[in-house]
Amino acid sequence: xxxxxxxxxxxxxxxxxxxxxxxxxxxxEQDPDRVDFVAAELGTDVIMLGDACDAATMELAGxxxxxxxxxxxxxxxxxxxxxxxxxxRYDVPRTxxxxxxxxxxxxxxxxxxxxxxxxxxxxxxHIEQELPWRGLIPLMTLTGLDMEIVEIRVPREAVTVGKxxxxxxxxxxxxxxxxxxxxxxxxxxxxxxxxxxDILLAVASIESEEALRSALTEPPS
Amino acid sequence: xxxxxxxxxxxxxxxxxxxxxxxxxxxxxxxxxxxPEFKGQKVLGDGTDQDTLRRAGAxxxxxxxxxxxxxxxxxxxxxxxxxxxxxxxxxxxxxxPIREEVYRxxxxxxxxxxKLEAGLLRESIEREDE
Numbered sequence: 001x002x003x004x005x006x007x008x009x010x011x012x013x014x015x016x017x018x019x020x021x022x023x024x025x026x027x028x029e030q031d032p033d034r035v036d037f038v039a040a041e042l043g044t045d046v047i048m049l050g051d052a053c054d055a056a057t058m059e060l061a062g063x064x065x066x067x068x069x070x071x072x073x074x075x076x077x078x079x080x081x082x083x084x085x086x087x088x089r090y091d092v093p094r095t096x097x098x099x100x101x102x103x104x105x106x107x108x109x110x111x112x113x114x115x116x117x118x119x120x121x122x123x124x125x126h127i128e129q130e131l132p133w134r135g136l137i138p139l140m141t142l143t144g145l146d147m148e149i150v151e152i153r154v155p156r157e158a159v160t161v162g163k164x165x166x167x168x169x170x171x172x173x174x175x176x177x178x179x180x181x182x183x184x185x186x187x188x189x190x191x192x193x194x195x196x197x198d199i200l201l202a203v204a205s206i207e208s209e210e211a212l213r214s215a216l217t218e219p220p221s
Numbered sequence: 222x223x224x225x226x227x228x229x230x231x232x233x234x235x236x237x238x239x240x241x242x243x244x245x246x247x248x249x250x251x252x253x254x255x256x257p258e259f260k261g262q263k264v265l266g267d268g269t270d271q272d273t274l275r276r277a278g279a280x281x282x283x284x285x286x287x288x289x290x291x292x293x294x295x296x297x298x299x300x301x302x303x304x305x306x307x308x309x310x311x312x313x314x315x316x317x318p319i320r321e322e323v324y325r326x327x328x329x330x331x332x333x334x335x336k337l338e339a340g341l342l343r344e345s346i347e348r349e350d351e
Contacts, residue, residue, distance in 0.1 A: 053292075075293070077269055080296065081296055084327065085319075085320060089319070101269075103270070107300065107301060111300060
């Protein structure tokens with residue numbers, strides 16, 4: 001694959017270093033000192049000085065034959081523009097963007113960025129898994145559908161405890177897919193009973209997640 | 222968004238037309254471009270950030286204009302305004318003609334000052350030659 005990376009900061013540099021053995025990689029970086037560093041470490045053909053969002057630079061980089069464009073800078077606006085121009089002007093088949101402000105993740109997906117990576121959201125996900133009270137944990141985003149596979153642990157005091165699946169009032173756009181009771185996964189039927197500490201996996205639209213979380217975890221009102 | 226000379230000038234014009242204005246900038250000294258009689262809300266903060274836009278009243282805004290010096294910032298803020306806050310009229314200044322073309326192709330309302338100014342300059346030069 002031919003991979004063009006915007007930004008030779010820590011993320012861009014280590015990414016290029018990991019990819020360069022198996023792929024053709026070119027990193028575009030504005031800071032001449034950073035360019036010298038990467039050239040010394042990985043070779044002069046891996047790095048290019050320039051503004052990755054500038055058309056002249058993109059042309060020189062060979063954007064039109066790139067298989068993948070990866071934006072790794074610390075500025076979301078630059079990452080978004082690099083990916084959008086790659087796609088719209090150079091028909092790059094796949095774009096990946098680093099997200100710095102976690103609030104931008106949904107928007108970037110909506111705007112057609114194929115993959116997004118948010119360190120903040122990843123760390124938050126891990127922290128949430130460690131907390132004694134678990135809310136809803138997004139496990140995976142279904143590309144292009146605005147839907148996620150989510151995990152919910154049923155708390156002891158939840159209104160759902162002791163109810164059957166057919167009695168649950170789930171929001172539209174959410175589907176319960178798997179019930180894991182005492183370590184045994186089962187496909188839910190209308191008669192499946194929900195117990196405290198069960199782990200539920202559901203597919204849900206992003207808008208319905210909050211309603212799903214409250215339906216499954218909140219205590220009786 | 223953006224209280225430079227361009228943003229401030231536009232805000233004053235729109236206020237004179239009777240509109241309610243909120244103007245954002247990351248630099249508090251930028252508000253110095255506004256005349257003392259400006260009545261609109263001055264919001265200190267990053268206009269690409271959703272919470273900042275909400276603070277400026279984006280949820281009830283009828284129009285949004287991104288007019289900073291940074292093309293990429295303008296493009297991001299305009300897309301947040303359009304897609305997150307569903308603001309109907311969203312305009313954006315994009316200085317790079319090629320980026321402007323890309324964003325116009327993606328359905329954004331863009332203004333390219335570079336092309337406009339070059340055209341105006343050409344006009345004035347050619348006129349003087351006659």
